[in-house]
Amino acid sequence: MNKLRGHALTLLATMLLSAGARAGDASAQGASAVDYAQALHQLRQVSGAVNGADLDWQAKKQQASALRGIAGPDLRVSGFLGRVSATLSVDTSSIAQRANPLLDSLPPLPGLNLPDIPNAISANRIVDLRSLGLTSVWPLYTGGRLQAVQDIAAGRAAEAGASVQAAEDDTAAILAQRYFTVQLAREAWRLRAAAVDAIKDHQLVAVKMERSGLIAKIDRLKADVAVDNAAREAAKSRSDLEIAQLALSRLLGARVTVHPVTPLFVHSAPVGSLASFVEAAMSSNVAWKQIDSKRAQAAGAVALQGSEFSPTVIALANYNLNRGDSVARANWLVGMSVSVPLVERIDRARMGAAARLEKQRVEVMADQAARDIPTLAESQWRAMEDARLRYLSMASAIALAQESLRLSQVAFKNGQATSIDVADASLGYTKSRLERAQAAYDYVLALARLLGTTGQPGKLLDYSRTASNIVELTKD
The missing domain is CATH 1.20.1600.10 (Outer membrane efflux proteins (OEP))
Incomplete structure (x- = not known):
């Protein structure tokens, strides 16, 4: 065995x-x-x-x-299309103070009722706006x-x-x-x-x-x-x-x-x-x-x-073309922006x-x-x-x-x-x-x-x- x-x-x-x-x-x-x-x-x-x-x-x-x-310039195209509602207000209080007493002193004229001059005249206007522009920003010094x-x-x-x-x-x-x-x-x-x-x-x-x-x-x-x-x-x-x-x-x-x-x-x-x-x-x-x-x-x-805390100098340029009903008006802007920080949160x-x-x-x-x-x-x-x-x-x-x-x-x-x-x-x-x-x-x-x-x-x-x-x- x-x-x-x-x-x-x-x-x-x-x-x-x-x-x-x-x-x-x-x-x-x-x-x-x-x-x-x-x-x-x-x-x-x-x-x-x-x-x-x-x-x-x-x-x-x-x-x-x-x-x-x-550090070079940039170039941007910007456009806007919209409607703006604006209120135009004219202060007429000084005119009213002088003219209303005079109007009140006049004898009444048959068939003519002269109203008082209000202290302010307001008018609402709605305007359609269209714009197309070129914008450039160039940091010159940072x-x-x-x-x-x-x-x-x-x-x-x-x-x-x-x-x-x-x-x-x-x-x-x-x-x-x-x-x-x-x-x-x-x-x-x-x-x-x-x-x-x-x-x-x-x-x-x-x-x-x-x-x-x-x-x-x-x-x-x-x-x-x-x-x-x-x-x-x-x-x-x-x-x-x-x-x-x-x-x-x-x-x-x-x-x-x-x-x-x-x-x-x-x-x-x-x-x-x-x-x-x-x-x-x-x-x-x-x-x-x-x-x-x-x-x-x-x-x-x-x-x-x-x-x-150094100053920042930036050159700005803008060319904007606004079109109306029949008239074209060219607008442009050229300038410089300078900013110096004084107090910051950091x-x-x-x-x-x-x-x-x-x-x-x-x-x-x-x-x-x-x-x-x-x-x-x-x-x-x-x-x-x-x-x-x-x-x-x-x-x-x-x-x-x-x-x-x-x-x-x-x-x-x-x-x-x-x-x-x-x-x-x-x-x-x-x-x-x-x-x-x-x-x-x-x-x-x-x-x-x-x-x-x-x-x-x-x-x-x-x-x-x-x-x-x-x-x-x-x-x-």
Whole structure:
């Protein structure tokens, strides 16, 4: 019964691996091979964050463009058609005071009754009015207020443009994480599957040795357990790979499974000095573009509030054509309007103080960024170098683990080791290779973050092509 159970477990492990292999083949057949540059381009096309930021940028640019002619003249056509009821009233009280006594003193005339003169005479008139005219207003002097409005609008557009780059950098960081997580998961699954094959070979040897009486039944059962454990780990790593592929495909909005073809990589030598990356970050980090745009807006706000009590001079012109029944009369007007604010409902002094405080806040942000950006670049560069050195230093550990596995297998055949020794050696070999793949993954992600900090996330594929250490990709 126990022997049958052992064979059943072995069969189960074989079925699990076969199902994983078939799933891998189906995945490869239904997958779309995409390198990192293609994936980055595709993500920028479908990313809601990038597209939303781009639409906001386009809107802000349109607004800034709309204000370019704000200081020039405008021209309007105006018309009116209507009826006006007017009352005409004439004060005749002074005439009545003089004339009425005189009229009253006259002797009555036969057939003539003179009425008294009223104190006022009123008449209602209804007039139809029609007009058509051209009106122009041209601000000649506003104390710099119109220029300040233009500067604020331009600053808002520049800030929106910087937000687009920030969104692209953020999505590039997310893509690098998901893209190379698939590669790490694929490598883990291959290593786990290879471990199952190796332990299954050991299991076959254990079965033969048990039949020959060279080992006890418990050693063969331990080999069965090792196969089951390895099969479970392989099935879990296959599930992790499928989840990683699903996350990447959904990120890119792909209808089929995305199959990354850019491998994990590590350079044998540093790709650049710390000083060079810090210098690049200080000149190209998107935070500086955002700060510069906020500076422009703050300066415009200060100029706007500082000129609120300046006089405003506006040139006016009007040409009006009024048509009567048979006569056309042309009327025109040309002049200038000057206004100087004296007292307003808004406390302009406080508004100006607020604008100056906002400008100071932007400078405080700039000072903080001048400290944070090089610190961020340095931490990312050191994380990248740490991962690179870990990867390079693991070659000896892998060689040792591989030799330990070989010796344990030989010792088992000679009766000098147990199945547990072989399983432990196999596990150690797989673990060391997984740790090296993890180091390559950490290196690529640290490099991707560093390139994002320096404003050049699209160069990751170029760096992958110059790497001397590649985690080779094979079919699933």
